Amino acid sequence: MIRSITQQKPMAEIIGHCEGASKVFIVGCGTCTTLTRTGGQPEVVKMADRLREANKEVTGWMVLPVACDELTSEALEENRDAIAGADTLLIMTCAFGVQTIAMHIDKPVVPALDTLFIGKEKAPGLFGEICVQCGECVLADTGGICPVAGCHKGMVNGPCGGTNKGKCEIDSNKDCVWTLIYEKLEKLGRLDRMRAYQPPKNYHVEPRPGRIIIPFDARSEDDGTKL
């Protein structure tokens, strides 16, 4: 399952964003930030203690099941009074969750976390970036391993000169993705794909901010809602 990978901001920055707010309500997320130990229940409880140490009153806290889900507005209702009593909401979810909560609550929201990348847990406690949503998928030529996300330089036509015994020149703890691709293609008997030339990428497949409208006819269970 894809995950939004986060890390906590420095405490001084969090306190700085809460300046002028004496009462704070904290929101965590039971999905990605619980997995990354940045916004699950233990982290939310610890944050409440640290805010109290900084002379803030914590009016309450909750860990939403899935902060970016549309049911978030209903879940927040359960803590309506504690939220109403707060000057600011401190959000320990990824940026998707922060924005979802901001849509439903007319109170200042402060993100406690920085959202780093969209990835997955490759091994217990190890999170890696899998896809950067570049808009032009090259996986057919690369053995199903993405060089755009997996290479520091995003090289799509083979490795740079920095590949070193299968590791990356930037970080010897990281695998050189082109070595992985080479080995996979060799295993598949498709080394000829190493020669496939990837033309210059189109950086405007879907200009930001991305917005896609599914054609009316293609909506199998259209509810008539206008997009």
Next chain:
Amino acid sequence: MDLKESFIKNRFVITSEIQPPLDEDFRELIENIEKIRGRLDAVTVPEFDIEGVVADSIGTCGILRENKFDPILQTGTREKNRLDLQSFLVKAFEKGVKNILAFTEDYRITGDSLQEIMFFHVDSGKLFSVVDSLKGGHDVAGKDLKKSAEFFVGSGIDSACGRNVPDLELKEMEEMVRLGTGYFLTTPVFDLDEFQKFMKRVEPFKVPVIAEVILLKSANTGHFINRYLKKGLVPGRIIQKLAKAPDKEKASIEIFTDIIKGLKDICHGVHLIPLGWEGKIPRFLDAAKL
């Protein structure tokens, strides 16, 4: 002094990198290379050094041309899209630049302004597509230009051959040969035995290979290279020799001389990286009889 001509005449080519001054005071730079006039075939001007961005590299090439030196404009293609590269190359051609050295630039992990964005939209292979367009008298979108621009292009390659998948680098070299590269410049060479093996493998390409040689100022320079450029690139024996030597420059010259002696018989030239010792290059060349 003309790089292409030197290759045609089968000379043992000698080039050196210089750092364009940020304050645009070229006197020291010109003074230093005047001392080696006639001994260098060309001078490379980088866009970046290990610490960050250097001064106007095209302008520096122009100054070198005015002073009758043959400049090689080095472009790592980092932080440039194809439109930037196109205008960069047209401007360089207008300044009299005839030589380009293309490679995929390092991802910078040391030096200043590390928080700035780095992007690698164009790899060195794609740079050739820009070079080819200009040679054909049109831009990358196919529109005609007033005049064409033709360069003698060298390609940077890794002499360590991608290590555990050796033919990866050879595939890239094959592609560069197909695209018409005039010569290859390797990553820094310290281990002659390994380099000889590499040269045997690339001989069939029939493209001249120049070996990069770094003037090591101290053991710390060796440690720095191993830490930031490539782990294990500078052998321990060389670092130890520099660490123990009371006269670092003498030890560095001896190391340089040994490497050059070995390289003379196995490749087509050397490219010097003086790392601030531009003024001392004559002593190194004298000792190595270059």
